[in-house]
Amino acid sequence: VKALATLPSLDELRGRLVGMIATPATRIAQIVNAPAASVARVIGAYARKDEAA
Numbered sequence: 001v002k003a004l005a006t007l008p009s010l011d012e013l014r015g016r017l018v019g020m021i022a023t024p025a026t027r028i029a030q031i032v033n034a035p036a037a038s039v040a041r042v043i044g045a046y047a048r049k050d051e052a053a
Helices: 010-052
Strands: none
């Protein structure tokens, strides 16, 4: 009975599960978007360089 009393609630377990699932998805989205953002920064730098010249 004492062991059962120390278990987290069902809502807490659901929240933990959702967090565990969402974290990798967020990281994958960041990794996928990073190259596109890098390309955009390079193109922007070239555009600013041409405007300054």
